[in-house]
Amino acid sequence: MNPKMKAAFQLASVISAAFGLKASYKSARENNDKLELADVLITTLSLITSTALAVRALRKGSDDE
Numbered sequence: 907m908n909p910k911m912k913a914a915f916q917l918a919s920v921i922s923a924a925f926g927l928k929a930s931y932k933s934a935r936e937n938n939d940k941l942e943l944a945d946v947l948i949t950t951l952s953l954i955t956s957t958a959l960a961v962r963a964l965r966k967g968s969d970d971e
Contacts, residue, residue: 913963920956927953 927949934942 909963909966913960916956916960916963920953920960923949923953 927946930942930949931946933939934946
């Protein structure tokens with residue numbers, strides 16, 4: 907699989923995970939669950955990192971052309 911395609915799939919994965927994350931955040935807030943809120947925060951940071959890596963891969967792929 908070429909790097910651009912892989913990065914596009916990675917971005918799609920991040921977007922779908924973000925929707926699930928929103929539900930988790932809402933649930934954690936309603937239940938005042940600090941551990942679940944911590945998990946949401948850590949997962950959010952992971953999604954930000956994954957997005958940055960995917961964008962970098964897309965940019966790097968466009969530089970090669």
